[in-house]
Amino acid sequence: MAKWGMVIDLEKCTGCQACTMACSMENGRLPGEHWQDVIFYNEGEYPSPQLKWFPRPCMHCENPSCVAVCPARATYKTEEGQVLVDWERCIGCKYCMIACPYGVRFYTEEKPRYGGPDMKSVFKSGDAHSWNPPWKGPAENWTRGVGTQPAGVVSKCTFCDHRISKAPKGTADLDPQNPATREFTPACVVTCAPGARMFGDLSNPNSEVSKAIGNKNGVRLLDHLGNKPQVYYLTGEGGSVPGNRVLPTKKA
Amino acid sequence: MKYKSEPQTLGELLAATITLAKDPSAAGRWFIGSMAVLVISFGFVMFQLITVGHASFNTSSDGVNWGLPIATYVFFALTSSGLTMIASLATVFGFKQFYPIAKRCIFLAIITLVAGFSVLALELGHPFRMLWVVPTGVQVMSPMFWMGVFYTIDLVLLIVKFYLMWKEDWDSPLSHLVGNAGFVAVILASGMLGLLFGSMVMRPMWFGSFTSIYYMLTAALSGAAAIVVTTYMAYDFDREKMPAQLKAFASGIELPRVFTTLIGITLVMMLARFWTGLWSNMDGLEGFAGLFRDPLFHVEMWVGLALPFFMLLSEKAARNKNAQIIAAFLVLGAMFINRLEFIVSGQTVPMFKGNWTNSLIAYSPSVTEWAMAVLGIAISLALYAFGEKVLDLSATPDHLESTEATAARAAT
Amino acid sequence: MSNPLNPTVSRRRFLQATGAAGAATAVGVGTGALPGFTAIEKVHAQPAAEKSGETVITKSFCHQCPARCGIDVYTTNGRVHSIFGTLDNPLSNGKLCPKGHLGTFLLYDPDRFKGPMKRTNPKKGRNEDPGFVPISWDEALQTVADRLNTLRDKGESHRFGLLFGRGWGAVDAGLLGTFGKLYGTPNSGLGHSSTCADGSKKAKLYTDGNYDYSSYDYAHCNNLLIFGAGFLEAFRPYNYNMQVWGQMRTKAAKTKVTVVDVHMSTTGAAADRLIMIKPGTDGAMALAMAHVILTEGLWDRKFVGDFKPVVQPKDPAAARLPSPTFETGKEIDPALFEGKWTHGLIEWWNAELKDRTPEWAEKITTVPAREIIATARELATVKPSIALFERGPTAHTNGVYNGMAIHSLNALTGSLWVEGGMLNQTTKTPWAKLSLKYEDYMDDYAKSDDRKKPKIDGVGTKYKMASAQIQRIGEYHLKGDPYKMDTLMFYLTAPIFSSPENNGWEKALQDIFVIDTTPYPSENAMFSDLILPDNTYLERLQIADTYSFQGYPMSMIRTPAVKPVHDTKTFGDTLIEIGKRIKGPTSEYYKQLGNTENIIKQMVAGFAENPGDNGVNDYESFKAKGVWFNKTVPYRQKDGVFYAWDKESKSHSIPIDAAKVKEKIFKTPTGKFEFKSGYMEQEKYAHYIHDKHGIAEDRVGFPQWIAPKYSGTGDLHFIASKLPIAAEGRAGNLAHAIAVAQPTQGGKRDVFVEINPETAAKKGIKDGDVVLIKSKTGSVKAPARIYAGVRPDTVFLPYFHGHWAQGRWAKAEERIQKNSVNEVIENVSDPISGLACYYSGMCSIEKA
Ligand SMILES: Nc1nc2c(c(=O)[nH]1)N[C@H]1C(S)=C(S)[C@@H](COP(=O)(O)OP(=O)(O)OC[C@H]3O[C@@H](n4cnc5c(=O)[nH]c(N)nc54)[C@H](O)[C@@H]3O)O[C@H]1N2
Ligand SMILES: Nc1nc2c(c(=O)[nH]1)N[C@H]1C(S)=C(S)[C@@H](COP(=O)(O)OP(=O)(O)OC[C@H]3O[C@@H](n4cnc5c(=O)[nH]c(N)nc54)[C@H](O)[C@@H]3O)O[C@H]1N2
């Protein structure tokens, strides 16, 4: 059984958000519903201020607090190590959103934040779907939180379940540059121009992700909380993983 | 005893309801009034939910996930627990002088819990689905699961207990058993509700075992406040209209003492919570500072808790009817603010949103959310007025007089 | 018809939209069509798998910026659902920038025009509903033709102008020149390059003789110095820049990156060194760097040349003469120096450089002298190195000279044409020539001298050295100088939003008959009399070459992924259809031409004898692969010697002579890199530059410091440049883009104006306050973000929001910014390059 995981090299990451856009389009997300988000921080004084960033998908934690709190067992951990939401069980209590340390979960029914009409009302769906984006892909599986979701449930990054689940068993690396594995690779990994994102089997010590974590000292966000993410960051010289969540209040 | 006048059959119950609606008495007016509010607020909320859905809330994934509706639910759930605790003083711990309010407590505990659950149901994405997924899921790791379990047990026991009281069975072993079990259930339920927040290590403003204790004790406080308010309400805020024992009890010192003590404990706990919160630098506690800048919080703290506490310090004032009523109202209000403040402030520190949300999150409930709070209050008022008129909530065991003296000693 | 942006769908259109009436998109290829060519609707026909549920990948290339990345368009059941980079396209390499993915939305944008429309409300204005009513394509095309024919009859065909922006190639922008010649107007094909990036190209043209976006060998570069370019936000080819960024930052010798900018962008933040310079003063810094490189003897002697060996006195007793050096303030005798591949170094030193010390530059640029020295030493020692620049330093009144000074650094460090340096593309895609000669179809009217009218944009007359001047057209029309325009047609450009003082266009377009080809509502469309909506890029057939990014030729084809969703027509075919309706031989020419597909097929024939590296050798294989390329880079320089590519040894090993270098490498009068530009010294230009800049005619050729003239009014520099998610003015209605627009400042619904804490304090502005930014030309509102990453003398507001006539999301009520940032920027051009001075504007800010 594979244990899928991601490695993000902050030294390479340009903060371009192509991952966010690829995810939004591939998975039919609403604007602002960022299963994958790039988080920026700035502090420091002129002329040497700091601007740092890191991309943040769902961490697919080894000890997922979201799974533990879900009274409906709608959120669950698969054998391949993904954490998924069963939209046919979810009661929309949002406890998982409260319990996720990384803020990666989204509730469908919300006021649009981008300005202008709610996309859900522009692209109405005649059926149980919460909306119907004209560009929505063919993949849909509500019990695995894939596709356009019904109303009143919580959604999150699936590690592109509809892609990786088609990968031949035993695949160590889902390398987008390899035509044989490209189509099975998560959208955000496929598009990442500087190749800052890697995806593969953490349980395979010879996978590129395992090697990178080993050789380049991969670190995990908020490790002290014990969720043990399956998404690792390489900080090199370039990036850094911020330990804090909120900016120092601005002076004016 | 005038419980014989209580409707015995469904037909009688209906008839009673009709007469009540026409009844010019206080309860009658309360009933009609709150029913009207109930219907309007329910209509409005349903309209919003059907047309706009939960988008009519001001909650958001990037900000506050749980808003006023959850706070309202917690307020009612804990008030219900508190009421059961007060009742238990008589039914479990044998402080007989509390008997005059026992039945009313139990009844109120039932209806506040019902009100709480109703609001919660409207907040959920799929309330009906809950009915099958939670039992089939049995996620024993989830505090929310256990909260559900314990409150359900609590509700069942309350109903049984009330049925027995209604049947005049105050002392049978069964009645005692139900009472004791109910007390245990309510401790577990309120404690578990506290744990639901207390186990959230990623939300440091909630995290810690303290939260359970805090919830249990503040539950008792809101319960006490509720019973004082409602008891007076039942008699047009006029002691003279009360039956003998109740009047004696109301003008006695026991209830005010319990009440004042609970306010004191709450004040101490809040102080402790704020001390640690404001003092420590840990990331995630910034919300305390924000809370400190929130006027509503100070209304809760000073007007809603400190003021009543000092009002009731002297025995003379404590026995004074108006002092009791005002204090109780203030505390009840404070407890409502307290639930909102506790739940919202715990979420004002954004979860890894960086510059997207580069300061504490601002949240104020939407009209729909307020309407849901109003709905909850309307439900409990309507049911209460109903209960007050058709049922005899001041009923006490016949043998009460004989034991009054002993109980009094026990209390002081 | 009250809502101009959403014309009611006629039944015919409805059928169309639902794909039931494909034939309606047919372009008349009847009688005149060249034999054997299929009618266009066959191309528009769905992939076989229309409803089979299987996913079809169509090759195309992205439309959203000049990088032109090859894309795979995923379509299932006739629905486009995702776009990814094409793996075997040497530019996109399977990757995309954030914009690339949004093409699906651009296709299904609910605000798209549903078909051709005409205006019914003669009044034009921001709040005037054009009252568009749907019309048939036939009526639309005939209306244009009638208008043009009448003008021609009156001998006023020059009063028709066709403006274009993001041109792609032979079947769109490529058609405009010919159309102008046949019809008889000098104004067909007035480009937007003077609002784009002419500055950098001119600076290179004057020094190394190539009018070109260069190609940079980042993968082998060890030192990258970026002056005013959004390397990780905009600079082309954005997607590819990011790909090499990954390599540069992790390769064995990590490429050192220095960024010179006016605020901390993501590029600046990711760099090893960020230098925040005073706007418009880059030239001073570059000159001081040159000064350091020379005085410290760090220049590349093998490429630049060196002092001749000193002739020592015969008498051995006599003191030995020291070999000459560059000493601050001291002139040098040009005779002592021998230039290798450079010309005029000593003249330049004497005339300009000798006094350009770092200390001098510090006063002008506010950049500490030691920073300048450190950067200079590093550039000349950590090699190969590249000094690149784009709009930042060039969108100023002194833009060309800033650019020339910066580019000169590449010569001094010998980075030109070396591995790890920069070069220009010398080979072209072997497109076949069209059999059809337009000359044969020019009638006497078209040929008559009376047709040799000056262009409306003043290029060649008022602007002697510029290639375009689109930003002036409105102004000149209003003045009737040299004449008034009658009809303007727009293709992929909308200066009414994008050009400086854009609001001026609202007046100019009042009495002009305006035709726009935009598929989307826009400010320009609001002022139009006729809308001939183009297909969006996933619906159209089109070809293009890339710019010289990789140093070798690369050409792509857009194959429609789906039938047009609405009743729209590819611009190239629209123009051909108009041509068919022009009186005289012109119509015959266009009948022969047939349609864009015919043109493409003829051109592709050239691949037969020159197959691409990927085997593409005909139309079908071209459509299958989406790209043709030939990776050989013919020439390179090493240690001051230029070599040609040797097929046998597969290396650059055949030395070439000076003549070949002059022909292929340095197309300057001297065949060398000129620190003393012969081009600029030509009499016609020397006069002109003297007039405009007051520079002595014998000095005009030197890269030199002239102070920028700041325009507008106010105490703060106003900089409004690009965001990664912006596609010039075209991303405004993309809610997904809006929701991530300005991540550095948290711009989700609004974009924030960056204000330095010190400045904000002075003005009493708090974070989040709405501020009014104004200058004499106009004003714009935006929420404030207090940000230490911007200079205290500068405010930065991204060029993104402010569309008042794009789709429903662009126009969102809740958004604070309601108009274009360009209303604040005065319409001033660099007199030499003609580039609009976007970044020399001043403004004042106050709490709104
Ligand atoms: N994402 C995105 N990419 C694009 C485009 C787009 O619209 N969006 N458009 C494409 C087009 S058409 C073009 S022309 C290119 C343009 O590519 P660029 O020229 O790189 O882009 P700009 O945003 O115009 O300006 C770049 C930088 O110049 C800085 N700057 C402004 N004034 C000065 C100055 O006086 N000195 C210095 N040193 N810096 C200064 C700005 O802060 C900005 O960071 O981008 C292309 N790529
Ligand atoms: N302040 C500021 N201003 C700038 C810049 C800046 O950085 N800051 N950048 C400048 C630069 S570099 C440039 S290149 C210019 C670009 O400015 P323009 O040349 O005006 O290009 P766009 O703003 O992209 O406008 C393109 C027009 O084409 C329409 N359009 C979109 N898609 C299609 C299509 O598929 N077919 C057709 N026929 N039309 C279409 C759109 O509706 C829009 O009206 O802007 C310049 N303006």
Ligand code: SF4
């Ligand atoms: S796509 Fe890659 S480089 Fe761009 S933000 Fe995402 S992870 Fe970083």
Ligand code: SF4
């Ligand atoms: S990141 Fe959050 S949502 Fe994802 S698995 Fe971990 S706890 Fe669950």
Ligand code: SF4
């Ligand atoms: S919202 Fe859905 S997934 Fe989340 S905890 Fe509740 S039931 Fe589980």
Ligand code: SF4
């Ligand atoms: S793995 Fe797939 S779902 Fe998760 S962030 Fe990347 S693209 Fe989105």
Ligand code: SF4
């Ligand atoms: S860089 Fe981005 S916008 Fe430009 S062509 Fe490539 S994908 Fe499209």
Ligand SMILES: [Mo]
């Ligand atoms: Mo441009």
